[in-house]
Amino acid sequence: MYRLDPRHAPAPQAALAAGWAAVAAHLPPAPAVLAVDGPPTVDWDLLATRLAHATDTLVDVRAHYAPPAEVRRIGDTDDDPYFGSLARNPLDDLFATLPSPTPHDGGLVIVYGPGAALVDHDVLWYADVPKRYAEAAAAAGTPGTNLGLPAEKPDLKRLFYTDWPMLDRHRDTLAPRLGAWLDMQDPEHPVWIDGPGLRATYAQLARGPVRTRPYFNSTPWGGHWAQNELGFNPEASNTALGYELIAPEAGILVGTGPDAQAEVPFQLMCVLEPEAVLGADVHARFGASFPIRFDYLDTVGGGNLSLHCHPKEPYMRARFGWPYTQHETYYMTLGGDGAKVFLGLREDADVDVFRKQVEQAATHGVPMDPEDHVHAFPAEQGQLYMIPAGTPHASGAGNLVLEISATPYLYSLRFYDWLRPDADGNPRPLPYEHGFANLETGRRGEAIARDLVPRPRTLREGEGWREEVVGALDEMFYEVRRYALDTGAEADDDTAGRFHVLNVVEGDGVGVLTEAGDRYDLAFAETLTVPAAVGPYRLSATGDRPVRVVKALVR
Template identity: 75%
Template sequence: MYRLDPRYAPASQAVLGTDWQAVASQLPYGRAVVAIDGPPTVDWSRLADRLEHELTERGTPVTLLDVRTHYAPPALVRSRTERPEDADDPYFRKLADNPLNDLFENLPPAALPTEGLLLAYGPGAALVEHDVLWYADVPKRYAEAAVGAGETGANLGLPDEKPDFGRLFYIDWPMLDRHRDALARRLDGWLDLQHPDQPAWLDGAGLRATCAGLARRPVRTRPYFNSTPWGGHWAQRELGFNPDSRNTALGYELIAPEAGILIGTGPEAQAEVPFQLLCVLEPLSVLGAEVHARFGTSFPIRFDYLDTVGGGSLSVHCHPKESYMRERFGWDYTQHETYYLTLGGTDTKVYLGLREDADADVFRKEVERAVSDGVPMDPEDHVLAFPAEQGQLFMIPAGTPHASGAGNLVLEISATPYLYSLRFYDWLRPGADGNPRPLPYEHGFANLETGRRGEAVARDLVQEQRTLREGTGWREEVIGALAEMFYEVRRFVLDAGAEAADDTQGRFHILNVVEGDGVTVHTAAGDRHELAYAETLTVPAAVGPYTLRATGDGPVRVVKALVR
């Protein structure tokens, strides 16, 4: 059965506390400066109030220092963090490379108090001189919800201004991620504040020991689905996600910059930590030496779902080519994608590549009329449409126009960059606010690959599987490999009860059960992990040899992706 909350025990020496009294008990009893850093969407006022109460109750004097009150004026924060060349782009920005120091004109003083504790808190608190360092966190999905709700304080360094997604995605998150990652090896504590009245605290040494263990065994991140105007209902019906939401659209199985791992012993005693911490603390174990040398600590492949079952078609869009991604947007590698049809059929569609007779100028003029005058267009006048047959993989290199049609469940196996969808046409569909959804078609046409069209699309991007190796009751197929894409997609086909051997050979694998009940993964080190239908599992490079054993009464198919 699909697990909504995969959970892993902390290392044996780790300390896990799960209420404010337990959290406060981990703070020093003598004089000290304590810095608690984290993102702006933490409820910092409540954190300060609760810790002050608990510390006062135990007889420890507390002086509070809210570092947010020392930020530079908003105009200065903006001038330091926003590039002039982005001012005319309402859709995308280049990823910020600023340090958090840019939020301050002068760092606030944090002298050792004459008695008790000085508690410095808020984004950037780690920049003041301190004796103890904690990181308080809520996962990024909370930030997206806060910005969507228009909550002031949701954007970094601008506590009194109405937030916007452009700053969140392209400025705040890159700045915060680099800052958090730089602190990871010296944190004294990790504080999960998803439930402000029931915090979860993990000691820093225990956090690092737990990450070291998880980096050497198969691990699954916590999944969730969001809602969009095109979303479907498969995940609501089949997996139990968000039953009260309007739909389930994009399923975050493993999108490394947002993925989290649950560490604990049960729902009331668990902390969620970013998957990225494993890559930062244990890059060789997670990624492997060659992948780490190429991508640093960026985990380069993502697995997610596009649920349009009972929903609408995605926008017709493409993704930036490599030079454009690097120079215009600041990401070191580009957004190649593939679509694996977990559910589909001959009566549903995948849009991919240009028709042989497509005229890019005519295509552009129709897009412009749709944007300016609301004139509908038929994408099939310009873009090829293929039957969305279950089990088919579609290759989507950067610059290729594409979309999933309505009625599909797509397992999107892609390069990790995920914030740059360059839309051409969105069916004149309004967004959640009732206004037309943005169409950054200028970016799209600047990246449109006009040479990939007609028969070449079917030949190169809709590939036939080929058997790579096989044994009794199983085979491994290559279902998608393209020279310009840095990863490839394979598939295991196992009969009921069959067992297949594999080996990471120094680079991570990602697995997803696309048909059948599931598999059990056994490693040479003795770890065992169940993997059910629709679940995704990361097998770190350090795992080495492992086996897949089919469970249930029927055959099983497991998709695998790896860096080539």
């Protein structure tokens, strides 16, 4: 059965504590300066209140930021209303001055807030809430969501392209010397894990199968499959984008039970254990960036996605600052009756006419038919559709798409959105100028079906099983394979120095057994990372039905 909260055991030497009394018991002995760093969406005022009894000196670094006008000049400064270039600024650019606290009469000083680690300190903690909280706070208009602007209304563009890159780099540099991690998702019941124990836990996780915590958000096109079948967000308007493994936002639940678990960033495991997770060759190419993502697009009972494309690599590098681009694939886990996948230009597509119709839709609300310009393929269950950067595409209504893609995920260059309003009733933004600057016009017509709707090719097989290549293109750095296992069948594999990502797309599930003796039982629709350090492992079909498992890896 699909698990909403997959949990991993901490390393034996790790110490976990839950609740404010237990957290306070781990405060360093005086005299000392304790710095507690973390993102703006932590409830810093409550943290200060709960720890005030332990100190007579609390220092809020948010009071030392530069004036708002100076902070707003940091990071992306162009007038693009849709996208920004990833900010390269260090966090200390936010500050006019930094405090220099010293313990008085042998006491404990607690310095807290985003950037607290920049203050001279004796002990360093990191308080955290996952990024999904920041996005929700920004969407709700909660003041203080943006970094360095504690009293201002939020700016979602700034959050994505300025705040998150700055915060991630800052956090990653702190990871090797953290004294503790504090999960503040429930501000009245925080969970604390000691720093050495956290690093030992990451080292343990990096050498066995790892499943990150999944969740679904809601958007105007979203469907209801994940609500009805998996139990996600039953009170929400829909379930749209399912975060199975999107490395910059993914978290790993570590703990012994729901009241004693901390969610820690998947990305920190890649920072602390890059070769074990990624493999030496992949690490050399991508640094600590985990380059493949798995997510769901749920339009079952929902609408068509916008027709869009993604930036080609030179444009992505020069304009947005990512070193690699957003190639994608759609694996059709479920295809609705009569449902479609929009993919690639027709042979007779006239780009000038296409552009004029897009402009009319964006400026005057004139409807258009994307099928005048773009192929519409039947949404065939089990088919993989290749979507190299620049290719116009969209999932139609009625589908459950497993999107197996490159990790960059914030650059959907929309052409047309079916004149659909956003959640507030306003027209959804259409950054079509970016889209036409990246539109792939060379591959069209018959080449779309030939290159981008491939048929499976058997790679190897044995008794009761077969491994197929279901998608590979020279221009894409990863490929997608699929195992077909008969009931009760087993197949052996080996990471051979490159991580694998698995997802059960048909059947009840598989057991994943490593040579070291670790076992993970993976259910239908679940995603699992098999780090490079795992080496040989075995897939065993479970349940009473044949099973299919997709696998993605860097080529």
